[in-house]
Amino acid sequence: MSPFKSSLYWRLLVSFCAVNMLALLFGGFLTQRFIEYTTAVEINWASLAQGADQAYESGGSDALTEWSLQQRREGIEATLYENGGALSPIRMPSSVRSSLQNWLDEKRDMVLQPWPNLYVAVQQVTGRDGHTRQLVALSRTHSRLRPQTRQTIFLASQAVLSLLFIGLVGWWAARSVARPVEAIRQATRRMASGELSARVGSEGQRAHDELAQLARDFDAMAERIEALVTHDRSVLQDLSHELRSPLARLHLILDLAQRSEDPADAARYFRQAEQEITRLDQMTGEMLALSRLEGDIPGEHRDRIDVAALLQECVQRAALEAQARRIVLSLAPSPTPVSVSGSALLLERAFDNLIANAIKFSPDEGKVELAVRQGDGAAICTIRDHGPGVPEAELPSLFRPLFRGSNASRAEGHGLGLAIVQRVARAHGGDVEARNAEGGGLQVELTLPLVPAVMAG
DSSP: OOGGGHHHHHHHHHHHHHHHHHHHHHHHHHHHHHIIISSBBBBOOOHHHHHHHHHHHHHHHHHHHHHHHHHHHEEEEEEEETTEEESSSOOOOHHHHHHHHHHHHOOOOSEEEEETTTTEEEEEEETTTOOOOOEEEEESSSSSOOHHHHHHHHHHHHHHHHHHHHHHHHHHHHHHHHHHHHHHHHHHHHHTTOOOOOOOOOGGOSSHHHHHHHHHHHHHHHHHHHHHHHHHHHHHHHHHHHHHHHHHHHHHHHHHHHHEEEEEEEHHHHHHHHHHHHHEEEHHHHHHHHHHTOOTTTOOOEEEEEHHHHHHHHHHHHHHHHTTOOEEEOOOSSSOOOOEEOHHHHHHHHHHHHHHHHHSSTTTTTTEEEEEETTTTEEEEEEOOOSOOOOOGGGGGSTTTTTTTTTGGGGGOOSSSHHHHHHHHTTTOOOOEEETTTSEEEEEEEEEEEEHHHHOO
């Protein structure tokens, strides 16, 4: 996946860009206020006036000019006025210059703020020579901080605030990434240790990014693996239990054959052993097929299948077995073509099992009725026999692997045919249901979703 299409990528990028912009703007504002109100050192205008007068008396205008330059480097424009004239050059806005004479004429100490961030001070000072002069000073702040000091404070405050914001957002971003990753890691370790019920849960699915999707995919995978392993364990336990009886009989038959002195008896025992081996082979094959069907035929090629035509072929193959007991297989014609998407081999096996099961439990000279119809966007295949049916209490267990009900003694089988039918149906997105029909017998309905219109076209 391209990082530019990743919501996690954009979330981190936008977060860090936003925090840097916020730190720049908010930090600059707070730093300026911090300089003006928190770290400000009040200017002592009277002391400044005394310093200017001492410089002038000690060295005249040149000394005062040097003193003014020193004050300018500290952010203050200051000089002395005597008889309305400046004793050294000073820079001031024209608006201040136009009002300055009025302030000097008042001959009193004052500190004015004609505009925000501009202070004008007029201070009376009497020198040792007895002359009264007036200090005129302008400053952008009411503090005595030097510009270099102000710049240092600004940069330091900006750096501290930037680190604070970046640290907070970085902690939040790292935590939002680390929490689902840690939850997935813990679930993976628990599952690797054999705890198949391990899930990431809501801890890793709170966000809506790739990590949350990964957590959901992990939980779906873990649930699927747990179901498969649980099923395989169940099938293995059932199979091991079912294999004990034929293996014990096989062992006994072979033992009797070895002890028999009559060749005819030995041959009969070997024929029985061959039958038991065939039965074991069939049971094992059906159990393996059942286990494979749990994978929902991943990657299986799906074709458009005419259900009525496929069912007709299965009926024709079963006709010989049905004729041996004079059982009639009746397939009702379908009024409209019924097509599904899936594997013809698997559906064929499901139909064969249903028809074979109906024949096994039908009485001699009985009838098996088959039909295919459409209903609610699905193909419904109905197969009904006129046998003894199934006790109502056993119907929910009818599709369980190796389940053989109270009527199992009427026919040979391993209890796997209907379980395979159910797995085939679910692998195709359908289901199967069995119920006792009115008038006797068992009716089984296999439901499969119809082929999509695009494929049908």
